[in-house]
Amino acid sequence: xxxxxxxxxxxxxxxxxxxxxxxxxxxxxxxxxxxxxxxxxxxxxxxxxxxxxxxxxxxxxxxxxxxxxxxxxxxxxxxxxxxxxxxxxxxxxxxxxxxxxxxxxxxxxxxxxxxxxxxxxxxxxxxxxxxxxxxxxxxxxxxxxxxxxxxxxxxxxxxxxxxxxxxxxxxxxxx
Amino acid sequence: xxxxxxxxxxxxxxxxxxxxxxxxxxxxxxxxxxxxxxxxxxxxxxxxxxxxxxxxxxxxxxxxxxxxxxxxxxxxxxxxxxxxxxxxxxxxxxxxxxxxxxxxxxxxxxxxxxxxxxxxxxxxxxxxxxxxxxxxxxxxxxxxxxxxxxxxxxxxxxxxxxxxxxxxxxxxxxxxxxxxxxxxxxxxxxxx
Numbered sequence: 001x002x003x004x005x006x007x008x009x010x011x012x013x014x015x016x017x018x019x020x021x022x023x024x025x026x027x028x029x030x031x032x033x034x035x036x037x038x039x040x041x042x043x044x045x046x047x048x049x050x051x052x053x054x055x056x057x058x059x060x061x062x063x064x065x066x067x068x069x070x071x072x073x074x075x076x077x078x079x080x081x082x083x084x085x086x087x088x089x090x091x092x093x094x095x096x097x098x099x100x101x102x103x104x105x106x107x108x109x110x111x112x113x114x115x116x117x118x119x120x121x122x123x124x125x126x127x128x129x130x131x132x133x134x135x136x137x138x139x140x141x142x143x144x145x146x147x148x149x150x151x152x153x154x155x156x157x158x159x160x161x162x163x164x165x166x167x168x169x170x171x172x173x174x175x
Numbered sequence: 176x177x178x179x180x181x182x183x184x185x186x187x188x189x190x191x192x193x194x195x196x197x198x199x200x201x202x203x204x205x206x207x208x209x210x211x212x213x214x215x216x217x218x219x220x221x222x223x224x225x226x227x228x229x230x231x232x233x234x235x236x237x238x239x240x241x242x243x244x245x246x247x248x249x250x251x252x253x254x255x256x257x258x259x260x261x262x263x264x265x266x267x268x269x270x271x272x273x274x275x276x277x278x279x280x281x282x283x284x285x286x287x288x289x290x291x292x293x294x295x296x297x298x299x300x301x302x303x304x305x306x307x308x309x310x311x312x313x314x315x316x317x318x319x320x321x322x323x324x325x326x327x328x329x330x331x332x333x334x335x336x337x338x339x340x341x342x343x344x345x346x347x348x349x350x351x352x353x354x355x356x357x358x359x360x361x362x363x364x365x366x367x
Binding site for chain 1: 206207208235236238239240241242243244245246247248249250253254257258262265269272273275276277279280281283284285287288291295297298299300301302303304305306307308309310311312313314315316317318319322329330331333334335336337338339340341342345347348349352355356359360361362363364
């Protein structure tokens with residue numbers, strides 16, 4: 001592919017941003033498909049690494065696009081990917097916010113809101129699946145995932161502690 | 176401060192209104208304290224500490240941000256900023272939210288480019304990923320519980336279809352979305 005990588009990044013992420021209902025986590029499978037399967041920008045492990053870095057960085061998790069952009073085309077790539085992922089949806093948010101309150105009780109609005117929830121649920125579940133396939137390559141990693149899922153579901157513990165525990169277990173050579 | 180932008184909004188019922196610099200600082204703090212998702216911090220700052228919104232207003236604005244495509248917290252900063260300061264408010268809130276994390280992540284990106292192949296680092300990241308995937312599964316379970324309980328019987332099918340299309344079939348997200356979203360919204364419309 002001899003296209004300008006900046007244009008490719010801008011096109012893919014701008015398009016993706018318009019369909020990612022459910023936020024960064026819902027967009028993960030499509031990012032993975034593009035970055036690993038279609039464009040071969042990186043391998044599975046590198047993608048999983050970037051997901052991990054974005055999770056432990058402060059701020060919105062969507063920052064993974066900045067890491068992908070940097071990997072593909074340096075600082076310019078990072079800037080373009082981030083702007084493409086946030087720009088269209090920010091403009092949309094800006095204009096919709098001005099009219100939204102007026103339709104608070106409208107039936108179509110309630111239908112749209114209710115209708116999109118299961119779509120985002122399916123997409124986020126797909127994220128978990130795609131990432132689990134690259135992360136849980138042995139029984140110990142799968143065990144960490146399973147324990148974390150239960151702890152995350154049953155408690156309101158700060159995720160940072162869970163990440164720290166996972167990182168330490170990884171460091172200790174169990175994985 | 177832009178007066179007309181304040182006038183256009185009929186919403187702010189909370190007593191105090193933030194200035195642009197207050198908006199910026201609030202979202203800087205939200206962004207750098209928001210490890211693993213910035214929402215709880217946004218709520219704490221905006222509702223509990225500053226009183227810029229009531230809890231109901233916050234939920235309403237956040238529901239809108241979730242319903243819009245794209246990163247939720249980013250949408251929220253735009254919705255919130257524009258409500259109090261029009262376009263400049265939205266820009267300032269967004270800059271506050273994204274600025275510090277971008278600087279940090281640039282540093283991390285450079286470090287990863289240099290040291291990403293180190294055995295130690297990849298082991299640590301593997302552990303973090305395994306844990307983060309578990310948290311993602313917990314999020315899925317929390318979201319799924321009410322859907323399977325409430326009388327929206329189409330919802331599980333849509334969720335499973337979205338999952339299958341994207342995770343198993345590897346179909347592009349836009350196609351899956353354009354087929355499933357209208358179906359799901361139509362079901363929601365007729366089910367009521």
